Amino acid sequence: MIAYETQWDYLFKILLIGDSGVGKTNLLTRFCQNTFDQDSKSTIGVEFSTKIIDVGQYIIKAQLWDTAGQERYNAVTKSYFRGAVGAFIVYDITSFVSFQNVTKWLNLVREFSNPNTQIFLIGNKSDLNHLRQVTQQDAKKFASQNDIFFQETSALDGSNVEKSFLILSEKILQNL
Numbered sequence: 369m370i371a372y373e374t375q376w377d378y379l380f381k382i383l384l385i386g387d388s389g390v391g392k393t394n395l396l397t398r399f400c401q402n403t404f405d406q407d408s409k410s411t412i413g414v415e416f417s418t419k420i421i422d423v424g425q426y427i428i429k430a431q432l433w434d435t436a437g438q439e440r441y442n443a444v445t446k447s448y449f450r451g452a453v454g455a456f457i458v459y460d461i462t463s464f465v466s467f468q469n470v471t472k473w474l475n476l477v478r479e480f481s482n483p484n485t486q487i488f489l490i491g492n493k494s495d496l497n498h499l500r501q502v503t504q505q506d507a508k509k510f511a512s513q514n515d516i517f518f519q520e521t522s523a524l525d526g527s528n529v530e531k532s533f534l535i536l537s538e539k540i541l542q543n544l
């Protein structure tokens with residue numbers, strides 16, 4: 369459930385990271401504004417949006433950070449990770465390469481963020497099942513081997529987007 373109160377109990381910095389074009393910006397706008405932009409073009413520079421999340425016992429102010437194109441030049445710096453309590457590593461289910469690169473992003477998150485940072489693997493563009501290059505089975509296996517959560521989403525039709533943000537927020541709360 370999403371609440372719109374301005375009072376909140378915790379501020380969570382949550383990152384979105386992954387190859388360019390996997391849908392990070394659209395996941396963010398789907399969650400924060402419930403919109404999708406077919407022709408979205410990455411802008412350069414880190415950007416964040418906020419959203420109030422009601423997880424029942426607490427009201428969370430989620431500050432969601434998007435690399436906004438810097439990932440294309442491997443220019444994501446250590447400061448992006450500072451203070452992050454959660455991270456979504458996103459790949460595109462229609463791009464095997466973007467899934468292969470998850471290892472690189474995971475290493476980066478583990479290197480630069482707090483050991484307690486909760487990591488969630490997202491296979492986005494689940495609406496493009498006919499173009500799938502990454503099986504759910506392979507992604508689940510990777511996630512369990514690396515002890516991270518996994519969910520497929522579609523920023524286009526909204527599937528599992530809100531759910532993933534809620535699950536991550538709950539996991540962060542449990543590990544505070």
Ligand code: GDP
Pocket residue numbers: 386387388389390391392393394395405406407408409410437492493494495496521522523524525
């Ligand atoms: P970013 O570079 O990771 O931030 O990716 P964007 O959010 O800019 O999305 C890249 C492209 O993929 C855009 O053309 C989006 O419209 C498209 N896209 C993003 N998410 C989805 C999705 O869930 N389904 C489909 N079919 N296209 C998507």
